[in-house]
Amino acid sequence: MIALIAAAAAASPLATAPLGAMAGGKLQTMPQGRYICSLPGDALGKAWEEIPDKDFVIDNGSTYRTEAGTGTYLLTGRQVQFTRGPMKGMAFERISGGTLRLLDENGQPGRVRCVRSAR
Template identity: 50%
Template sequence: MGLLEQGEYVCALPGSATGPAWQEMEAHNFAITGASSYRTDKGVGTYLLEGKRVTFTRGPMKGHRMMLLSSGLLQELGGDGKLGRLRCHRSGPLED
């Protein structure tokens, strides 16, 4: 078991060759606030990091799963266990 790096995480979908490179998905943004804890605009919760797999276990993101690609970079996991399109990256330290 492990912990994600504390800070604000911004989530986005890939853009297109003719438009912006990324399309931010503000509704998916979150912050890692402490040992296995996170917050969103809708409330607080907990997560579990096992190896590279992150599972949000309580709170507004309960049941959502992600894969830790590198320090501060996560990508969603679908119900079939395959990587999805949504990526979240650590954008900076915690904001008050």
């Protein structure tokens, strides 16, 4: 019985999440809709340069989808950690309800931001 409980716990998305994600606070979900990702532009051109291969859609619960497939994420406090699927391992800082900033491998905010465009 104990081995069965341990196996079920190991299969849980929380078991595969980094400790920092779990320590961030109460689990939440992102607003549903399409998130368009971009880099800042410059004064001589567009204000933002879209990165279509980074776009994703937040579906029901803690699920998302991209052109490459579906997966799950955890939102704890201000950190969004993609735990399964094509974006597994990517982390974002939640700037506002529908705006995320991609975190680099050291957990520092990068230049890429993703903004919810519609429900």
